[in-house]
Amino acid sequence: MMNFEGKNILVVGGSSGIGLSLVRLLRLNGATVYNISRTECADWPEGIRHLSLDVLAEVSSMANFMPEQLHGLVYSVGSINLKPFTRLTEEDFLNDYRINVLGAAKVIQQAIKSLKAAQGASIVLISSVAARCGMSFHASIAASKGAVEGMALSLAAELAPMAIRVNVIAPSLTDTPLAQNLLNTTERREAAVKRHPLGRYGLPEDISSAIAFLLADESSWMTGQVVGIDGGLVKLKIN
Numbered sequence: 001m002m003n004f005e006g007k008n009i010l011v012v013g014g015s016s017g018i019g020l021s022l023v024r025l026l027r028l029n030g031a032t033v034y035n036i037s038r039t040e041c042a043d044w045p046e047g048i049r050h051l052s053l054d055v056l057a058e059v060s061s062m063a064n065f066m067p068e069q070l071h072g073l074v075y076s077v078g079s080i081n082l083k084p085f086t087r088l089t090e091e092d093f094l095n096d097y098r099i100n101v102l103g104a105a106k107v108i109q110q111a112i113k114s115l116k117a118a119q120g121a122s123i124v125l126i127s128s129v130a131a132r133c134g135m136s137f138h139a140s141i142a143a144s145k146g147a148v149e150g151m152a153l154s155l156a157a158e159l160a161p162m163a164i165r166v167n168v169i170a171p172s173l174t175d176t177p178l179a180q181n182l183l184n185t186t187e188r189r190e191a192a193v194k195r196h197p198l199g200r201y202g203l204p205e206d207i208s209s210a211i212a213f214l215l216a217d218e219s220s221w222m223t224g225q226v227v228g229i230d231g232g233l234v235k236l237k238i239n
Contacts, residue, residue: 002216004031009072009215012107015041017176019076021204025212055103062110070114072215074124075104080178082137092140100144101151116162122215125152127170133234149226156224165223167214172230174202197232
């Protein structure tokens with residue numbers, strides 16, 4: 001059982017989906033959870049410290065919200081923008097990049113002082129199988145998630161002397177509000193099941209438990225890694 005007693009963890013995007021599942025898991029295991037999102041969530045456990053903020057706007061208000069020591073940071077904000085390549089606009093590419101890459105970069109910059117003060121901290125970013133497995137209609141989101149992985153690898157090297165680890169989770173299709181249009185019919189759900197060697201699509205708890213591991217002391221010798229939580233989709237081919 002992972003123990004987060006005495007640990008301060010910041011979750012960005014903890015009001016729904018994977019982020020909400022993570023907030024619940026962290027609180028269950030004793031963490032003091034700080035959440036940044038545009039809205040609050042009625043389903044949060046007690047004790048969540050919340051800052052209403054759009055990370056695409058000005059984030060300087062984070063300075064007064066941060067605890068002196070921050071032991072973990074998870075950026076669980078993302079987008080699913082699926083279009084034929086010829087229909088993608090410049091704004092589509094820029095918006096996906098702003099949400100997935102620039103938002104994460106701005107939050108991390110604001111949190112660096114508190115992360116360093118913890119003298120042992122972990123950052124977890126969220127990528128996608130689409131960054132490593134060619135999928136039709138994913139050009140914009142794959143480009144931005146590929147940039148997330150590249151930024152994380154560079155940060156892992158730069159922040160290692162500060163005892164700050166940086167890792168990435170790369171999920172496949174997961175049953176969250178963000179993905180509801182991909183799982184909103186029986187036919188789509190059945191097709192998603194068939195695509196994954198383990199015979200099902202992901203649940204938020206599949207992803208949040210992996211994130212919690214990367215935040216915990218049990219993963220203290222891991223940094224610069226991209227961990228696929230994808231039901232075997234990227235690595236396995238089952239006939």
